[in-house]
Amino acid sequence: MATSPQDFKYPIDHLERCGLCLKTFREPRMLPCFDSFCKDCIAVYMDAKRTGQTFPCPLCTESIDIPEKGANGFDTNIHVAATRAVSAVFQRPDCDICETKDPAVNRCVECAQNMCQGCSKNHLKIKSTRSHHLANMTDPEGRVYLTSKAFCTKHQSDEITFFCIQCQQSICLKCRLTVHENHLTEDLADSAMKTRQVLTNALKEAEHTATALHNQYNDYKNYSKNIAIMKGQVLANLVTQTQRLHKHIDEMSVRLSYFVEEETYSEQHYIESRTRELENAITSCKARIRAANQIVECGSDVEIVQAIGKLSAQMQRIINPSVTFIKPNRLEIDYIPSVVVDEDLEGLFGMLNSRVQSPDYIRTEEVISFRLSDSDDVVNCICPTSKGEAWVTIGWTSEIRLINRTGVTIKSCFISSDIDFIALDKNELLYVSCRAEKCIRKINQEMEIVESIVFDGFPRGLAITTTGSLLVCLPKSKTYFEYSPAHVNIVRQINPDTSDAINYGESGDLFVYPIRVAMNHYGDICVSDNLRHSVTIFEKSGKINSIYYGQKSTDDLGRNRLKTQVDHNCVFLEITVMKK
Template sequence: MTAQLVSPRAAHARNLRENEEAVECSLCLKNFTKPKILPCFHSFCLKCLQDYVETNAHNQKFACPLCACECVIPSSGVDELQTNFYIKAAQTKLKIAANSPCEVCDDGSRAERSCIECEQNLCTNCSRGHLKMKSSRDHHLVSLTEKSHAGEGQVTSKSFCEKHKGDELSFYCRKCSVPICLRCKVTVHEQHTTEDLADVAAEIRVLLMDMLKGAQGMLPKFHSHLNDITFYNDHLEKEREKLKDEIISQTKKLHEKVDDLCRKMMADVEDEYCVEVARLGTRRHMISDRTTSFSTQLHSANQVVCYGSDADIAWNRDNLAEQLQKMASLVTPSDMIHLKMDFIPSDDVTSAGVGDLIGALKKIRDPTENFKVEEFSAFSVDNSFKAVNSVCPADDGSAWIALGWTADAHLFYRHGVKVKTQVVSRTIDCIGRDGETLIMSSNEQKVVGKPGPGFNLDDFATFPGYNPRGLAVTPNGDVLICLAQSAAFQDYRPNHRNKVVRLNSAGKMINEYGADGKLFMYPLRVAVNVNGDICVSDCRKQKVIIVKKTGELKTEYNGSPGEEERRFEPRGIACDARGHIFVADGAGHAIHMLDHTGRFMRHVVTEDQGLFGPYSVAVDRDDYLWVGCRDADIKVYKLNWT
């Protein structure tokens, strides 16, 4: 089934409508069931929150799924978190028909309120009696009519003294900064300055409303950033077509011999814009998530400040003020970095050399985005001294890990918690993923397979005379496999014809790269970039070799500039959604970052940061860099792009 495409503007408008209504849980995307509100004002279904905390909690704390604000798990579990009665009130009002009668008395009075706990509609008199009864005095009543003025919200409830269980909190002690009942006022707080709780709550509301207005001023800035991304995306499309038209117009003046130069230049334009659009999509996703998070925060904060009970407002004054201050001073994303390209036609097509007949593309790309690397976790897969051959991230913050040609596939969360170990029917060299299906190469058994029932490896493809090593799955489901005629790169011989092959999803051969033995010496690992380039680490040739999908050599990388004398041993290789290429340098104890053209950008992490013997590398969809090292060690780093 073909997915329906939604324009960025339409998706943005839909998100805003959903956020304003705040009727859906952000985890299950369904109407709230037993909604719980976190200290950051974000709300989720109880069951959704329990499932999320079970997977992501650490040291009795968890990060909010929307804004990553750290939350403490109550002693008795997630169920103890505060219920969001404001959402339950909205749901109640949607279910009740207009002019519904009171369900308690028999005189036909119109229902003015509904009890959330009892799910009963009540008239005005019955509402008063309901809040006086011992069994229901702390229930929450939602108004079925519009609120009359600020402070009389859609939810009414009473709060009672913990010491004097039957006495309502109606006073506020200025010295102790707590709500108190009448008996507390004339006993423990007799010598303290006290005031009516309603008056103090009104005073606090005025203060918090000013802070809420300051926080609301941040939302247009997020919307502005999203609009900038949309306009820039449109600009990219127009400029791309403009450049193509200029190139085609100029090439019509030239001889047939320059047609090949034209095609190469067009491919260069597509290459640059493909990477730029991928980077733009990643940024749009980040800004959209932040906007959604902030908008739902504002909605919940507005409900708490405007409609919270007097006692809740008084009890939580400091927490509310602190959170709103944080929201008002939130740092918005930095300005985007733009790609600029111009086509410069040749002035003289009669006397210019063949290479200069058409002209040249002028590329101006701003410096690298602000980029910071933070170590997130470090752990050992087991107590062996084996190297981590392969790391294959999943979509839930976990990754499959294979150690030095064993038959075990280990699943770990990124913070080091082990999920399980599966014993595969054959030894594993490299693990890849096609959607939800794993695919593995077995060097010793000379086969590539997919785990079936019992994790037995069902044959996907066999290669007589070759040892399958690294593999990667392309976005359209093709499988790229490194093939070598020796089990280890130390056994390479000049007459070997080592290569990389492309198979379709059914295991049928589509293409071979380097079958003549000239392109590669020992292709160890392979990755696919966002523009379709095939990136291969050749540890025997000591180079990273980048080949276009057609098989044409694009470039070779043999180590960072200025370190030519230092041995470069590329092992693991991975690509991210922005077009960057990450290379594990086993001899240099470093992770190199290249741009999509194979140009060195920087070392992401080095031996100075405690990295030793990296063998494998992977980047998950949340921008966490997984590095597999010697001695069964894993290091995980957060790549922070702003």
């Protein structure tokens, strides 16, 4: 009797899909790397991506040899085919072979027929169908188990039932008694059980890796969403700040404009009142002068003599008018633009603070610290020794000191008027870069200068490689303030015999002002550029590995320069990268 659909159901959504077309498999073919694709999909991809007789797997990129038959030469993924065959049946059917119509327990993948237990056994005995694959249909969790038989290529009628451990080969009984007679063999079922256990353990580890990859994938997806949210928030804040500044600027403009209008209106009113008064005085003055001229020039002697008193009085009024001669105060209004707009517009508007958070597997650890005197200024350079001591320079002075961890000076030496950096080789020889003299002093343990290497530039940062080569930053100007685009600033690597080995940045477009250089654990050369605000990492061959850029709001990026803190401790940090 058939069971209900609820008891036997394999949802089509659980089927795997082709990694190329992302659809349900059509004639699934499995590559040697165990990735599966539709036969037609992998054929098209293989033709497009092939290089000679190989092509990269679309998923894992492993190099795959192209079979002579092309895509047809790849094995059929019988497990996907079996899952599809069983998934197509949503109700336990009856046997398609026998007349009793017993409930089917298997489905033949090749014949696409449902079979009961008895018909399944007979199906695997018939010569034409004995190599077929029967997919189990009774697992309550919907898992599809395959049953099949394999036959010996030499004794074609004999089933393979043993495994030769020495030859690592599946064999039949006749092969065991002949060719593999003296070999160590075991039952095929026992060998399969052991193999399943080994593969099961490996699969557990692989599943952990797959889970870790999936978690990282989800982390990147969430990171992408957070980036989008962050972008929206920052852009919205920029718009808000712009509107706020516009509002304040508009209000300030209206307030200042009103002040200008009010001041100029008041002054104009005074000017108009004063000019009307002066106009009346001028009109009256001219009229009296004209009347007096007429009497003087045309009047009779009697009129002149009789009018002398009045005319004299009027002339005195004109000469000494009631309207006083007042030179007015002159209003001057000028607009003085703020220099802050030009000099610190970012400070007025606001700045973006961009930072990159390091992953958990990168950590910093304190290796050693040195205490300095309260009177000490900037620690320009510090170079630890193998004995737990350190060579230091305080400020850009001519003195170098050897101090212990408590800051006590063990010995000191005056080398140059302008020391920039100190490096120490494996023989405890000091290399001191002297900018003023454009040279590097090589000093032995007795504090004697044993060699001076002169350059045509100003040596800054130094480093000693694991092979004993000297790395030196060689800008053409003493400070980055004096940098000119015409300068070709380089980093030079000098072999122990003082012959040039490699010049980094000879093209002139790589560095602006290289100031510090170091070699990391992998032997890569790291150069910090003070003006480009970057750290460039070179491989041993001189090829650029990567470039990291920092914020341009600071000029201290990448400097190997430590300052005394409140507790007057200089701290060395060792960065450890833990590979997962």
